[in-house]
Amino acid sequence: MIKILKIEFNNFRQYKHVTINFDQNCKNHLHILKATNGTGKTNFLNAVLWCLYADEKYLSDTSRALPIINESVVENSKAGDKLFVNVRMTICDEKNNIEFSRTQDFTVIEDPFKKNKNVIPGLCTFKIIITNLNDPNKNTVVYDDESYTLSIVKQYFDVEIFDYYFFNGENLENYFSTDANKTGKIKKSIYNLAQVTLLETAIDRVSKMAVEKSRKSNQGSSWEGFGYYRDLEQCKNDIINLTAANTQYEEENNENIKRLSEINETLNNIKPIKLQQESREKLVKRLKELEEQKESEIIKRNNFIIDYTIYLNYYPLIKSTLNTIYEKEKSGSLPPDIDKKLLQKILDDKITTCPVCSNTIDQNSVLAIKKMISNLDVDSKTSHKLMEIKAPLEDFVNKAENYPKERRALVASYDFLNSQIDECKEELDNISAFLSKVGTIDDINIPDLEAERNDLDQELTANKNSIAHNIAQIKIREDKIKKLEKLIEEYEKKKKYKDDLVDQVRIFRQLASAFEIVKTSIAEEIKLEIEEVAWDFFDSMIWKTQTFGRLEINDDYIVSVYNINGKETIGSMSATELMALAYSFTFAIHKASGKNCPLIIDSPLGRVSDDNRINMANELLKVSKHKQIIMLFTPDEYSEDVRNLYDKEAGSVRDIKLSEDESEILEVGV
Amino acid sequence: MPISNKIIDRINKLNADTELKKVMFKILEAEDRGIHWYKDEYEKYVKEYLKQEKEREA
Numbered sequence: 001m002i003k004i005l006k007i008e009f010n011n012f013r014q015y016k017h018v019t020i021n022f023d024q025n026c027k028n029h030l031h032i033l034k035a036t037n038g039t040g041k042t043n044f045l046n047a048v049l050w051c052l053y054a055d056e057k058y059l060s061d062t063s064r065a066l067p068i069i070n071e072s073v074v075e076n077s078k079a080g081d082k083l084f085v086n087v088r089m090t091i092c093d094e095k096n097n098i099e100f101s102r103t104q105d106f107t108v109i110e111d112p113f114k115k116n117k118n119v120i121p122g123l124c125t126f127k128i129i130i131t132n133l134n135d136p137n138k139n140t141v142v143y144d145d146e147s148y149t150l151s152i153v154k155q156y157f158d159v160e161i162f163d164y165y166f167f168n169g170e171n172l173e174n175y176f177s178t179d180a181n182k183t184g185k186i187k188k189s190i191y192n193l194a195q196v197t198l199l200e201t202a203i204d205r206v207s208k209m210a211v212e213k214s215r216k217s218n219q220g221s222s223w224e225g226f227g228y229y230r231d232l233e234q235c236k237n238d239i240i241n242l243t244a245a246n247t248q249y250e251e252e253n254n255e256n257i258k259r260l261s262e263i264n265e266t267l268n269n270i271k272p273i274k275l276q277q278e279s280r281e282k283l284v285k286r287l288k289e290l291e292e293q294k295e296s297e298i299i300k301r302n303n304f305i306i307d308y309t310i311y312l313n314y315y316p317l318i319k320s321t322l323n324t325i326y327e328k329e330k331s332g333s334l335p336p337d338i339d340k341k342l343l344q345k346i347l348d349d350k351i352t353t354c355p356v357c358s359n360t361i362d363q364n365s366v367l368a369i370k371k372m373i374s375n376l377d378v379d380s381k382t383s384h385k386l387m388e389i390k391a392p393l394e395d396f397v398n399k400a401e402n403y404p405k406e407r408r409a410l411v412a413s414y415d416f417l418n419s420q421i422d423e424c425k426e427e428l429d430n431i432s433a434f435l436s437k438v439g440t441i442d443d444i445n446i447p448d449l450e451a452e453r454n455d456l457d458q459e460l461t462a463n464k465n466s467i468a469h470n471i472a473q474i475k476i477r478e479d480k481i482k483k484l485e486k487l488i489e490e491y492e493k494k495k496k497y498k499d500d501l502v503d504q505v506r507i508f509r510q511l512a513s514a515f516e517i518v519k520t521s522i523a524e525e526i527k528l529e530i531e532e533v534a535w536d537f538f539d540s541m542i543w544k545t546q547t548f549g550r551l552e553i554n555d556d557y558i559v560s561v562y563n564i565n566g567k568e569t570i571g572s573m574s575a576t577e578l579m580a581l582a583y584s585f586t587f588a589i590h591k592a593s594g595k596n597c598p599l600i601i602d603s604p605l606g607r608v609s610d611d612n613r614i615n616m617a618n619e620l621l622k623v624s625k626h627k628q629i630i631m632l633f634t635p636d637e638y639s640e641d642v643r644n645l646y647d648k649e650a651g652s653v654r655d656i657k658l659s660e661d662e663s664e665i666l667e668v669g670v
Numbered sequence: 671m672p673i674s675n676k677i678i679d680r681i682n683k684l685n686a687d688t689e690l691k692k693v694m695f696k697i698l699e700a701e702d703r704g705i706h707w708y709k710d711e712y713e714k715y716v717k718e719y720l721k722q723e724k725e726r727e728a
Contacts, residue, residue, distance in 0.1 A: 151704075195674050195702075202697050205708055209716075500720070507693075507716045510686070514694060518680040525676075594674060 001596045002093045002156065003029060003628040009665075010086040011070045012047045014040040016664040022630070026651030029598075030624035033668065034633045035656035040665055041632045044656070045166055045602050051087035051102045053159050054124065058168055058602070067119050069106050072664060074117050079110035083119065091156065091598070092133070099129040100153070128152050156597060160189040164586045169603035175582040176570060178558050186589065187557040193593035194526055199519040203512055210508035217501035225491040232484045235477040242470040242477075249463040249470075256456045256463075263453050270441050280431045287424040294417050297410075304410055311400040318400075322393045325386050332375045334383040343373050527553055530588040534559070537584035541619045542577060543612060551584075559585055575607040580616060587623060598628035606637050614641045621649055673698050693719050 004022055009015030022031050035041040046056035050068065067074075069085050077083060088101040105122035127144040130152075143149050157165045163174055164186075177183065191197045264281075267273050328334050342355070347369060352361050359365075378386075435450040535551040538561070542548065549564040561581060563569045573581065590597055604620065605613050620629060638646075647653055656668050673695065681691050693715045700711055 147704075195677055195698075198673075198698055198701050199677065201701050202694075205701075205712065206697070209709065209712055500717075503720050504713070504716050507690070507719060508712075510690060511694060511697070511716075514681075514684055514686055514690065517684065518677060518694075521680055522676055594676070 001029070001627065002091055002598060004598050004600075004630065005090045005092055005097070006088075007048065007090075008086075008088040009047055011073050011083065012050070012085050012087050013043045013066075013068060013070060014658060014665045015043065015047060016070045016073065018665050018668055020654070020668050022628070023652050028621065028624045028649065028651055029626075029628035030621055030646070030650040031628070031630045032633060032638070032646055032650050032653040033630065033656055034635060034638055034654070035658075037634055039656055039658040041634065041656065042602060044632060045168075045600060047087045048089055048600065049162065049166060051089050051100055052153055052157055053162065054102065054126070057162060057166070067106070067121070068104065069119055070664060074106075074108060074119055077108045077117065079108055079117065081108040082106070082122075083108060095133055097131040097133060098152070098156070099131075100126075101129070102126045154192065156595065158189045158192060160185040160192075161589065164589050165597055165599060167582075167586060167599060167601040167604075169579065169601060169606045172575065172578050172582055172607060175585060176559060176578065180556065183557045190526060190530075190557070190589060190593055191523070193595060194522065196519055196523050196526070199515050199522070203515045203519060206508045206511045206515065210505050210512060213501045213505045213508060217498050217505060225488065225495060228484050228488045228491055232481060232488065235481050235484065238477050239474050239481075242474050246467050246470045249467050253460055253463050253467075256460050260453060260456050260460075263449050263456075266444060267435075267446065267449060270444060270446070272441065273435065273438065273446065276431050276434060280428065283424050283428050283431070287421065287428070290417060290421045290424060294414075294421065297414050297417055301410055301414065304406065308400075308403055308407075311396070312403065315397070315400040318393055318396050322390070322397055325390050325393070328378070328386070332372075334378060334386065340373060340379055343369050347373075526592045527555075527557075530557075530585075530592045532588075533591050534581075534584040534588035537587050537619070537623075538581055541580035541584065541616055543615060574609070576609045576612045576616070579605075579607050580619075583616075583620070587627075590627070596627055598630065600630045600632070602632045603637060604631045604633070605642065606634075610639070613639065614645065617642045617645055621645065624651075673702065689719055689722055 003024065005024065006019065006021045008020075009018045011017075020033075033041070033044065035044075042058050042060075046058055049055060049057045056068070069083060073083060083106045084103055085106070086101065086103040088099060090097060090099045092098070102124070103126075104124045106119040107122055108117055108119055110117050125144065126146075126149055127142055128149050129140050129142050131138055131140045143152060153159070163171075168174070174182075188197070191200070264277065267277050345351070346355070346361065347366065353359070354361055354365070361369075432450055432454065436447045438446040440446070531551055531553050534553070538548070538551060547563055548569065549562050549566065552560045552562065554560070559570070559581065560568050561570055561573070570578075570581075586599065590599070605616060608616050620631075623629065633642075654668050656665055658665055677698065678695075681694050684691060696715050697712060700708065705711055
């Protein structure tokens with residue numbers, strides 16, 4: 001149970017310095033405060049509301065125009081004085097003492113003409129001090145940050161349903177509003193207190209996460225990887241086949257070389273043939289060298305073509321630039337080391353000694369300088385630049401002009417090599433022709449051997465070419481494999497990322513669904529609980545046992561009461577019945593919220609008819625055994641039958657007494 | 671404010687594995703703390719859950 005322990009007022013309207021303690025050692029938790037109209041009954045409620053929400057919710061229009069500070073305090077102060085209003089309410093739950101304290105500063109000002117005093121509001125501060133009762137040192141924590149204080153107030157006295165904690169018996173219609181804004185607030189507040197809102201937020205957020213992850217997981221094709229794997233497999237198979245083919249070629253070549261060696265050995269052992277054999281070997285060696293030289297010449301020729309493509313392209317432009325430099329040089333329009341400005345200065349200042357060579361400048365020198373100046377058409381800087389590039393341009397032009405000569409030399413060298421290769425081949429052919437015609441010597445068929453050797457040679461060359469070709473193909477595939485492996489690595493990363501996302505979507509959906517089940521069941525249970533509790537209270541408070549059949553709360557938290565014939569009856573209920581229903585709904589909301597908060601009621605029986613007053617007073621007394629109720633009565637409302645009951649049974653009964661000038665509450669006492 | 675016994679009870683009675691229920695409690699506790707940048711936090715919980723799920727399957 002949550003109970004108000006103490007309320008302290010300082011300078012709040014009539015409550016100048018008043019402290020009300022609510023005795024905790026009573027047989028019940030019912031506390032009565034009595035006050036005649038205008039003595040601060042409603043301001044008591046407003047002081048608590050102001051303390052919690054900085055808003056006097058039940059303020060009349062006349063009071064709203066006045067400052068909250070006690071008038072006599074202002075009157076007894078001087079201009080410039082600093083005053084304050086403070087209301088402190090201390091409550092306790094099972095674990096903590098919680099003090100809510102709001103202070104509003106004021107500065108006194110005085111009208112110099114009218115001589116009356118007024119106040120300017122200053123800083124308004126709100127703090128909550130929580131003392132853990134289970135802590136042996138009773139350490140306190142002070143909260144003054146708005147984000148925390150609002151949240152703490154919401155946990156105990158949610159402003160959205162403030163009139164269900166601070167009940168105003170004169171405004172019953174407030175409790176049966178079908179205004180969606182009002183009923184929505186009740187639902188929202190109960191959902192907040194019962195943490196259904198927490199579940200709703202969780203559902204909303206996990207659902208959003210599921211959608212977001214699902215969208216991400218659907219981005220990009222998931223088929224691209226299949227192509228990479230297929231190509232990789234193909235490349236690997238190709239390499240295996242090409243390698244196997246090369247192995248076969250190499251084996252064949254080894255056999256061929258072995259056989260060639262045998263043939264050569266056989267032929268070398270035949271004396272008349274030996275000479276030819278030796279010549280042949282030399283020629284083969286020479287032919288190999290020539291072929292290598294030819295390869296190198298081909299490379300040289302390619303480089304020559306690349307180089308001269310550049311030289312010949314730029315030749316006309318560079319030649320023209322160089323010619324321009326030559327012309328300017330010849331016409332003397334390029335200044336030497338002497339700057340044109342310096343020469344002009346010699347003439348302008350009529351200098352008689354040359355600053356360069358220190359010779360005397362006579363009339364002839366002046367004429368020479370004038371001529372020189374008229375010839376110079378670029379400045380020294382440009383001239384120096386042109387002279388700087390002249391030598392490289394000359395080199396370039398010389399090289400370009402050397403093209404025909406170099407080309408001729410290259411062609412000649414290439415032709416010479418080709419002729420030597422042809423000669424070698426011819427000589428080899430001659431030897432081969434000779435050996436093919438020799439016939440049988442020492443039982444060896446030389447033409448057959450020669451023919452076989454030629455075949456073997458051809459096969460060797462063909463195999464070598466095939467091996468080289470296959471090696472090139474293997475290299476191409478190896479490069480492709482490297483690229484494919486990179487692509488596959490990236491694809492696998494993407495795939496893993498996508499798979500992870502799909503897994504996350506699955507879990508987020510499971511979570512949303514699980515939270516939804518919990519939320520629906522709790523929301524339904526709360527609604528049923530409110531219906532049940534409200535009906536129990538209502539049924540016990542009302543004397544017409546055969547009139548009402550059931551109570552229902554719809555999804556928007558609008559209350560309906562049906563008579564025993566199933567007809568909705570709220571519209572035809574008496575004020576007493578409406579009051580009973582309002583209390584029942586209030587108690588049910590308190591119970592469903594899970595927090596047994598105190599209830600302050602202004603005019604608790606004001607609208608209740610005399611016949612039913614004692615019955616309802618008894619029911620409220622019963623409730624106060626398990627819930628703190630503070631009632632604010634006028635003497636008329638506190639009728640004899642109620643007084644007889646509450647004076648005897650209530651935890652405390654006090655009068656609020658006002659001073660004669662009505663400027664302050666003198667005491668709140670028995 | 672701690673998570674209410676009603677919610678704890680309902681979650682415990684759900685037909686779901688214990689680890690998923692733990693994730694639910696973590697999310698509710700984070701929401702109760704007033705978490706603003708929730709996405710990274712939620713993702714962390716779910717990834718941890720998936721990691722444990724894979725370990726269990728292995």
